[in-house]
Amino acid sequence: MSALPTASDTANRERPRSIAVWLFVCAVLVLTMVAVGGITRLTESGLSITQWKPITGAIPPLSQADWQAEFDLYKATGEYRNVTGPAGMDLDAFKFIFFWEWFHRFLGRLLGLAFALPLAWFWVRRAIPAGYTPRLVALLALGGLQGAFGWFMVRSGLSGEMTDVSHFWLSIHLLTALFTLAGLVWTALDLRQHAQGRTAPSRLTRASLWVAAILFVQLLLGAWVAGLNAGLVSDTWPLMFGRLVPEANWANGVAWTFLHDPFWLHFLHRWWAFVAAAALVVLARRVRPLERRASIAINAMVGTQILLGIATVMSGVALWLAVAHQLVGALLVASFAWGAHVVGRREPEFPRAETSH
Known part of the structure; x- marks a missing residue:
């Protein structure tokens, strides 16, 4: 007993x-x-x-x-x-x-x-x-x-x-x-x-670390877009000014363009989103057999975030859409942490049963 x-x-x-x-x-x-x-x-x-x-x-x-x-x-x-x-x-x-x-x-x-x-x-x-x-x-x-x-x-x-x-x-x-x-x-x-x-x-696996790095780039781009008011440079999607790749200011060098140019950063943020989405969906597929709710949370946040991002652009950065976009971005980070934690969990530690002699 x-x-x-x-x-x-x-x-x-x-x-x-x-x-x-x-x-x-x-x-x-x-x-x-x-x-x-x-x-x-x-x-x-x-x-x-x-x-x-x-x-x-x-x-x-x-x-x-x-x-x-x-x-x-x-x-x-x-x-x-x-x-x-x-x-x-x-x-x-x-x-x-x-x-x-x-x-x-x-x-x-x-x-x-x-x-x-x-x-x-x-x-x-x-x-x-x-x-x-x-x-x-x-x-x-x-x-x-x-x-x-x-x-x-x-x-x-x-x-x-x-x-x-x-x-x-x-x-x-x-x-x-x-x-x-x-x-x-x-x-x-x-x-x-x-x-x-x-x-x-739980441990952060190598695969989860890669997804985290991809997500980090997207969050960094989003923060720069917000800080430069770059969301306002175009209110059309998927094209910007009738072009897939907008004209950017390269006169100050490549580094300046990637760090400061609002048109280029807006372009990177809207399309790197799909790279991040693909990585997160792959993570969600790995999570699904282990904890279905975490997988659903990741997929739901990814889809909602992309739709809110497009709506924010097309609305000319309407206040409440933009706030919802930022909030769901934070929820996406939380759901990623949940999924990565599930993938990195170890087996429960149970004491070994003593064998009778």
């Missing part, structure tokens, strides 16, 4: 399961931040707060004088002098863009607390399984870096006559968020498997 589970056995299962649930909640907060970040970018709200005050900045302006002071700081930016000021922005319009940037930063602070406080609680109670503390601390550090990268991004748009943030800093900011999201999902899945008896963490 097998022995009945002890209280210790139950605790060993429940603790990693509880930590996994907490990490999934944090992943949902990251998804929310990605969506709000998209709204912030598309409404040109990112430069509305010109100072980084991690503590006192959590409180928005409370008086008319405070609002006017913030507006005056914004008026010193190149964006106001060259774009929004000449368009007639008043204080009420400024309050609108200020809200989205403040809300985005507020969610960042909320996520930091939602991660750091439970981590400390689990740590003090010695509830974290062996080997997972460094990984959880690394995820906390990534969250801190994300906030710092966000400020460097904003600061890049406040110098001189700049009217937008650097697309390089925007890509670092966004890709760090998506990497953190993948890490949260992967670690939560590891812990859920741990609660079911698989104590060996």
